[in-house]
Amino acid sequence: MVYYVTALLLILIGIYAILTKKNIIKIVIGLSIVDSGVNLLLISIGYIKNGTAPIFSLKGLTPDQMVDPVPQALVLTAIVIGLGVTAVALSLVIRLYDHHKTLNINKIRKLKW
Amino acid sequence: MDWAMIAIYILAVIIIVAAIFSITQKDLLLAVIGTSAISVVLSIFYYLLQAPDVALTEAAIGVALSTIIFVIAIKKTERYEE
Amino acid sequence: MRKVTAIFVLAVIGFYMISIIATIPFGVKRDNVGQHYLKNTVKETGAVNTVTAIVVSYRGFDTLGEVTVLFLAATGLGAILFDKKSKKRRLQHASLIVRVGAHLLYPLIVLLGAYVFVHGHLTPGGGFQGGAIIATGVLLMFMSYRTFETSHKVLVYIESLAGIVFVLAGFSGLIWGNSFLQNILPAGEAGTLLSAGIIPIIYIAVGFKVGAELTGLLDNLLKTIK
Numbered sequence: 270m271v272y273y274v275t276a277l278l279l280i281l282i283g284i285y286a287i288l289t290k291k292n293i294i295k296i297v298i299g300l301s302i303v304d305s306g307v308n309l310l311l312i313s314i315g316y317i318k319n320g321t322a323p324i325f326s327l328k329g330l331t332p333d334q335m336v337d338p339v340p341q342a343l344v345l346t347a348i349v350i351g352l353g354v355t356a357v358a359l360s361l362v363i364r365l366y367d368h369h370k371t372l373n374i375n376k377i378r379k380l381k382w
Numbered sequence: 383m384d385w386a387m388i389a390i391y392i393l394a395v396i397i398i399v400a401a402i403f404s405i406t407q408k409d410l411l412l413a414v415i416g417t418s419a420i421s422v423v424l425s426i427f428y429y430l431l432q433a434p435d436v437a438l439t440e441a442a443i444g445v446a447l448s449t450i451i452f453v454i455a456i457k458k459t460e461r462y463e464e
Numbered sequence: 465m466r467k468v469t470a471i472f473v474l475a476v477i478g479f480y481m482i483s484i485i486a487t488i489p490f491g492v493k494r495d496n497v498g499q500h501y502l503k504n505t506v507k508e509t510g511a512v513n514t515v516t517a518i519v520v521s522y523r524g525f526d527t528l529g530e531v532t533v534l535f536l537a538a539t540g541l542g543a544i545l546f547d548k549k550s551k552k553r554r555l556q557h558a559s560l561i562v563r564v565g566a567h568l569l570y571p572l573i574v575l576l577g578a579y580v581f582v583h584g585h586l587t588p589g590g591g592f593q594g595g596a597i598i599a600t601g602v603l604l605m606f607m608s609y610r611t612f613e614t615s616h617k618v619l620v621y622i623e624s625l626a627g628i629v630f631v632l633a634g635f636s637g638l639i640w641g642n643s644f645l646q647n648i649l650p651a652g653e654a655g656t657l658l659s660a661g662i663i664p665i666i667y668i669a670v671g672f673k674v675g676a677e678l679t680g681l682l683d684n685l686l687k688t689i690k
Binding site: 270272273277280281284285288289310313314315316317318322323324325326332335337338339341342345346349350353354356357360361363364 | 466467470471473474477478481482485488490491492493494496497498499501502503505506512513514515518519523526527530533534536537538540541544545587588590592654681688
């Protein structure tokens with residue numbers, strides 16, 4: 270239960286950073302925090318009490334005592350794609366700074382070429 | 383109250399404090415260190431939720447690679463928020 | 465004004481998310497497709513790690529899509545930050561302790577990364593984790609020495625060949641089997657290294673590709689610092 274509350278608070282803190290902050294790098298940090306919160310929420314839904322990891326490493330393990338493996342496969346993909354999104358977003362930030370010489374989104378909206 | 387639940391509560395409080403610290407700092411390098419602290423404690427949480435593959439992935443990608451990309455972006459732009 | 469609007473929007477989102485998440489009980493066993501995968505993995509594919517079998521064999525096409533997305537991200541970053549004038553890195557040498565330590569640790573880190581992606585079907589691990597560990601080891605060498613260079617051509621060749629091996633493994637399932645990415649090699653004895661059909665072949669290809677890609681991405685980023 271504490272896992273649900275932590276994941277929800279991480280998502281809300283991340284969305285607050287995206288909506289309120291004026292520095293572009295703070296907005297990208299907020300996006301990364303939302304990614305972490307969503308991944309924690311997905312894995313904590315698939316947990317079974319007193320379960321064990323879904324690997325048949327010893328001889329006597331039966332599939333009744335294992336946690337759900339499908340959310341883990343989804344989150345494995347999601348973490349890597351989150352890294353890709355962060356990398357492309359930061360390269361766009363570097364290009365914007367080269368052109369406008371500022372990182373404040375209010376000033377970037379007012380400049381016209 | 384057994385000790386395992388108390389440890390999980392303390393780790394959850396550490397995550398929330400690191401997240402709030404990371405979005406209210408004016409120095410952007412400290413904000414990035416807050417993000418990588420969130421990734422480290424999340425990796426411990428994934429291990430406690432019996433998901434070792436995901437814990438390995440989060441520790442390898444979230445702590446090392448995401449932080450270095452942020453630090454290079456900060457070096458090529460400005461370090462302080464105003 | 466902006467903060468008040470943001471807090472109001474967050475309150476609405478939070479209220480709806482709480483009312484949905486409260487209906488999901490925590491830690492309760494449900495009967496879904498995960499139970500089918502857990503019961504039939506060792507018989508059908510021969511892999512002991514269920515998450516690896518799902519990612520490579522049951523949902524292999526999604527992994528092909530993810531490898532494509534990572535390739536597009538690395539290419540896009542290289543294209544956006546393209547600069548004809550900058551060729552050399554100008555960082556400083558690190559201190560003596562860091563240099564000697566990096567020289568000792570670098571082969572061990574690459575060995576650990578290779579171990580993790582070769583044994584993906586037996587222990588927790590796999591292609592993405594192993595590739596990220598190798599990229600971290602190369603980053604350590606980049607940070608310590610000013611003159612450590614990786615040849616750009618070799619990285620491009622490794623990455624392209626690994627991608628071609630993945631697609632060819634899929635086509636071989638189409639030619640000798642029934643569908644794309646079907647397991648055509650024998651399942652073998654569960655728990656040994658040479659088992660589980662084409663799953664080790666695909667994961668080795670993915671490990672090489674992700675390692676070469678992330679190394680090229682870091683090289684691209686570090687070259688642009690003046």
